[in-house]
Amino acid sequence: MRITQLAIYPVKSLGGIALDDARLTTEGLAWDRRWMVVDDVGRFVTQRQLPAMASIRVSLENDALVLAHPGMAPLRVALSDRQQERLSVYVWEDRCDALDEGIDARDWLAAVLGDLRGSRLRLVRFAPEHRRRVEPHHLAAGEVAHTGFADGYPVLVASMASLAELNRRLAAKGLAPVPMSCFRPNIVIEGAEPFAEDGWHALGAADGRWRLGLRKPCQRCKITTVDQQSGEIPVPGEPLRTLVEMNPRLAPGGYFGQNAIPLAGRGARLAVGDTLVASPAAS
Incomplete structure (x- = not known):
């Protein structure tokens, strides 16, 4: 097996950045989900409410986070520490300390996305000293893991063979295939059987530089139906409906990919082409 794609999503639910290599931290790949859009009361806002968020392109420069959208001047957010308002924000039921990126970011988001049911949108940064523990x-036993503004886990692993099987099922319905971008993974692998990842306990570099623990199948939501380039929904309900039909578990829902935590290798670099080894879950 090997890594075939790497990606980070610096701002939760905005566009991703494809990488050739990435640094592993205790909270996932460096710069992943370090910013988030929130409403007036600090609740996280995603493509579930505003699919058009997918159409905002994101890049990282040496000194700035840059957001871009057609017809708008880019928004540049300095990476350096500044005097920023501190506030509490919420991802599901988790309260997090965050830093407000200011009025320019609010105005830019308003021009691109409008509001959310009358609430203005803010861009916030994960407070660097804050720690958000994984459920x-x-x-x-004995494991402790942390994440940033991800839904719940620091790393998401997905498989090209699993995507191919999903697309085979979609083709049988006369539907177009979906790209991997619909699932917003951090690490994409190839060389395994479809959905083999659901039976793994750990995944790591063949040379032992780093190792991840695969701890929970990722239950998918309506974001999988959003075109990650345009922010539009080409076929309402798909591929989520097909994933639900494929689900072999007792729990209802559609699943794709594995939520993972770093076990070893903080500071190590992962690269496209890295050879991988997996260990099975205990039976």
Whole structure:
């Protein structure tokens, strides 16, 4: 097996950045989900409410986060520390400390996305000293893991063979294939059987530089139906409906990919082409 794609999503639910290599941190790949859009009361806002968020392109320069959208001057957000308003924000039920990126970011988001049911949108940064723990009931005994503004886990792993099987099912319905971008993974692998990842306990570099623990199948939502280039929904309900039909689990829902935590290799670099080894979950 090997890594065939790497990506980060610096701003939760905005466009991703494809990478040739990435640094592993205790909270996932460096710069992944370090910013987020929130409403007036600090609740996280995603493509679930505003699919057009997918159409905002994101890049990282040496000194700035840059957001771009057709017809708008880019928004540049300095990476350096500044005097920023501190506020509490919420991802699901988790409260996080965050820093407000200011009025220019609010005005830019308003021009591109409008508001959300009358609430203005803010861009916030994960407070660097804050620690958000991963839910413990899916971790192995003694494990502790942290994440940023991701839904719940620091790394998402997906498989090209699993995507091919999903697209085979879609083709049988007369539907167009979907790209991997619909699932917004960090690490994409090839060389395994479809959905083999659902039976793995760990995945790592063949030379031992780094290792991830695969701890929870990723239950998918309506974001999988959003075209990640245009922000539009080409076929309402798909491919989510087909994933639900394919689900072999007792729990309802559609699943694709594995939520993972770093086990070893903080500071190591992952690269496209890295050879991988997996260890199975205990039976």
